[in-house]
Amino acid sequence: MVEDDKNIQTLVVNYFTKKQADTFVMEVASDGQTGVEMAYENHYDLLLLDVMLPELDGFEICREIRRNSDVPIMFITARADEADILNGYALGCDDYVVKPFPLPVLYQKANALIKRAKGLVRSKVFTAGTLSLNPNNGMVVNDGAEVKLTAREYAILKVLIENKGRIISREQLLDMVWGYDSGTDERVLDTHMRNLRKALGTNGKLIKTVIRRGYKIEG
Numbered sequence: 301m302v303e304d305d306k307n308i309q310t311l312v313v314n315y316f317t318k319k320q321a322d323t324f325v326m327e328v329a330s331d332g333q334t335g336v337e338m339a340y341e342n343h344y345d346l347l348l349l350d351v352m353l354p355e356l357d358g359f360e361i362c363r364e365i366r367r368n369s370d371v372p373i374m375f376i377t378a379r380a381d382e383a384d385i386l387n388g389y390a391l392g393c394d395d396y397v398v399k400p401f402p403l404p405v406l407y408q409k410a411n412a413l414i415k416r417a418k419g420l421v422r423s424k425v426f427t428a429g430t431l432s433l434n435p436n437n438g439m440v441v442n443d444g445a446e447v448k449l450t451a452r453e454y455a456i457l458k459v460l461i462e463n464k465g466r467i468i469s470r471e472q473l474l475d476m477v478w479g480y481d482s483g484t485d486e487r488v489l490d491t492h493m494r495n496l497r498k499a500l501g502t503n504g505k506l507i508k509t510v511i512r513r514g515y516k517i518e519g
Contacts, residue, residue: 302348302349363391371417449499
């Protein structure tokens, strides 16, 4: 983890090691340059990066690491602007979590990324019908043409297309995209799902609503 806030360092390390003391070994760097050096000198299963760091920021670290490694990278940052989120995905991050975040959600996301990286090798580009999403550069191609999505629309599509054929519950989408259960107003998800389908045109029909269970993408 590359994080200059000592309180967050302590909270995350203590929570992760308490949950799986025999599994997680966490190492921490407090500035970007040290983080890059550690990443090149050691083999890690996951990198947690803040964005606003001394010396090198998290985006610079991600850009540098992606030149030579496919290690899972998750941003944990207060930078919540849509442009920052899209930039993170364009640079090749696997997830983008905005502070403040619930530690259980961060823990589950980290576990999911590590398990996925250690599991079956997946294609770099995810496809459904004539729709494709490239997580390495954040590009979505729809019927042969690039389509621009908002950060939330992109994140929803990424979750669905990475789990093509599987039903993802509304609660899971809220946790994975917003980083918390915003069940007090699920209309937020409904609005973004409607806008995503509209942006995809005819391919919007690939996203199926499974009554009382959630959503899935087919094709």
